[in-house]
Amino acid sequence: AAIEFGLDAPFDVEYHDSIGSTNERARELASEGREDVAVVADEQTAGRGRLDRGWTGPAGGIYSSLLLRPDVPPAHAPVYTLAAAVAVTRAAREVGIDASIKWPNDVLVGQSGERGGKKLCGILTEMEGEADRVAWLIVGIGINANVHAEVLPEGATSLQEERGEPVDRRVFTQRLLETFDELRADPDSILDAWREHAATLGQRVRVDTPGGEVVGEAVDVEFPGALIVETDDGERERVTAGDCEHLRP
Numbered sequence: 001a002a003i004e005f006g007l008d009a010p011f012d013v014e015y016h017d018s019i020g021s022t023n024e025r026a027r028e029l030a031s032e033g034r035e036d037v038a039v040v041a042d043e044q045t046a047g048r049g050r051l052d053r054g055w056t057g058p059a060g061g062i063y064s065s066l067l068l069r070p071d072v073p074p075a076h077a078p079v080y081t082l083a084a085a086v087a088v089t090r091a092a093r094e095v096g097i098d099a100s101i102k103w104p105n106d107v108l109v110g111q112s113g114e115r116g117g118k119k120l121c122g123i124l125t126e127m128e129g130e131a132d133r134v135a136w137l138i139v140g141i142g143i144n145a146n147v148h149a150e151v152l153p154e155g156a157t158s159l160q161e162e163r164g165e166p167v168d169r170r171v172f173t174q175r176l177l178e179t180f181d182e183l184r185a186d187p188d189s190i191l192d193a194w195r196e197h198a199a200t201l202g203q204r205v206r207v208d209t210p211g212g213e214v215v216g217e218a219v220d221v222e223f224p225g226a227l228i229v230e231t232d233d234g235e236r237e238r239v240t241a242g243d244c245e246h247l248r249p
């Protein structure tokens with residue numbers, strides 16, 4: 001499959017023209033004991049998003065799931081999701097797109113410009129943990145690549161839409177996998193890379209967390225991916241999960 005897709009990647013690439021969900025396929029591969037596989041598809045018919053949402057998967061996208069078995073405790077897993085967001089953002093910038101990351105891992109275009117931060121990519125990470133280490137981790141990356149905006153949900157955009165011409169999906173995927181591989185080899189570099197590509201830091205945000213709403217200025221990100229929010233009464237809140245919205249100052 002790697003040869004079919006023509007990639008010289010640091011993962012075994014299993015390419016599908018059309019599939020239900022690359023995350024589902026990666027789970028099957030996990031149960032077969034595989035690791036370092038990238039399942040990549042052009043179209044997804046039953047894509048899954050965060051918070052039990054679906055994910056629209058028209059043909060021309062880059063839908064991929066990376067199956068990893070890092071030798072780390074389950075609590076470290078979120079940092080791999082941040083690494084994937086950095087890898088997508090970097091690859092998008094290389095093809096001339098002003099992409100940046102909304103905490104924790106949405107890739108947006110034009111975060112504060114007149115186009116108001118449209119979503120280019122979403123990431124869904126799934127994990128199975130043993131007591132003290134990760135058994136497997138699947139990082140599912142959905143990129144709206146060569147897709148017309150009309151077939152995407154409201155508030156979404158695509159690489160093709162932003163550039164006015166399609167991208168080479170092979171080259172884009174290759175760059176994404178290479179950057180991800182570099183970052184995972186040096187996990188300490190991931191947070192700095194994330195900060196460098198973040199749209200959220202310095203913004204006034206509202207985060208809808210399982211413990212309630214947190215409003216304030218996003219001032220930093222801490223390992224393995226917590227957002228530090230300085231609230232109006234001067235407290236530093238450490239937010240580990242939730243939906244984040246950038247507010248106008």
Ligand code: BTN
Pocket residue numbers: 020021022023024044046047048049050051053055063064065121122123124140141142143
């Ligand atoms: C989100 O809700 O923002 C996350 C969307 C994740 C979608 C990707 S597409 C590739 C992989 N396979 C899936 O079924 N979902 C993820």
